[in-house]
Amino acid sequence: MDLLTKVISIATTQIGVTEDPPGSNRGYSVEQYLKSVGLGSGYSWCASFLYWCFQKAATDLEIKNPAIKTGGVIDHWRRAPAKAKITAAQARKSPDLVKPGCIGILLLDAHTGAGHTFIVEKISGLRLTTIEGNSNNGGSREGIGVFRLDRRKLTDSILVGFLDYSRV
Template sequence: MLFPGHTIKAGESDASIVKALKAQLNRVLSLANEPSLRLDESEGTFGAKMRQVVKLFQARHVDPEGRPLKQDGEVGAITWSVLFGQQSVPQAATAIDPLLAEVIKVARFELDRPVREQPTNSNRGPDVEKYLASVGLGGGFSWCCAFTYWCFQQASTQLGRRNPMVKTGGCLKHWQDAPARGAKLIAAGAAQANPGLLRPGMLFIMDHGKGLGHTGLIVSVSGGLLNTIEGNTDASRTREGGGVYALVRRVSEINKGYIDYSGVA
């Protein structure tokens, strides 16, 4: 059964989805052997008992990356994928827009080189400083947004077209100004409910408060999981890491939203 494009939780109005979930939970958790927990598959209400059973399922399972599921008693894309399989949630591995496909290609080249700060934890080094220079900044500044701008600039040059991305090193300024350049914004909550809204080539924006943020490039989407390429991060997944890295993030980690430049001339 395919993910319906929204989080299923207490009060769900579609009885057919609730019944399908009950049947799958009963089967996967072998609740025939636990009559006190077994869900009535003929009844289409998502109530307190079902929420308890969903939390039990989440406590006993991990996501495709081996990380514990969030035990919230709600069935989002990640929990759904563990219940019904990865083929049941939205998958996107290729950018539709030619520019965004080229941006991913450029970012992958930088990832494979690899790029690291020199010296460590300095926001400096030949590669870092070329990214920062592309947005008019010198060495020493946080550079995740500059990295994405540089990738867009290289891709645009190679395709002989205008770079649509806002020229800035500020993640939150990028979010603020992107619509004026023709970009579409997708709010974090909308994407968490329906990861099918997300495509390779989009940029995610995280807001850390006090004007600080982080950004990166989506390379592929698998339900509630994003494969990304990001600058100024590392395995710690912070906004002040030491290089260009490929990471896997949950859609729920992204608290601001996504910027989509597809179709922008």
């Protein structure tokens, strides 16, 4: 099994994990995600969730984890290797560049640098099915759990791009 397939497999097992109490950025699993990047409880955890999935997949496959160890979405984008990056413009021009297991990066507020991130599970035309940590059914970046969502599009104006760690 390749890394990205394994990441999706692991992320899928986490769908339904929720914060305890809801809205707290806490709970056993959430704290494991945060711990994987060296953070304590209470922080936003969408990026930590992705790193945790990649770390678990890499460990299971007995390979080095190529994902950047960070709890910051935009920090992840900035520090990722250039060959892993697919800009939003490139993805819109060539949607076939985006594949299951890619990490999507959203910039929600350019002034504060607030972002949100997700794993692409499936792509159909310009529409994405995603697995997102610290989200909810509405797709919030400050949600309550891990959700499978079908609302992201390659045409979203807040899309920065994707990271494809199979290219590294």
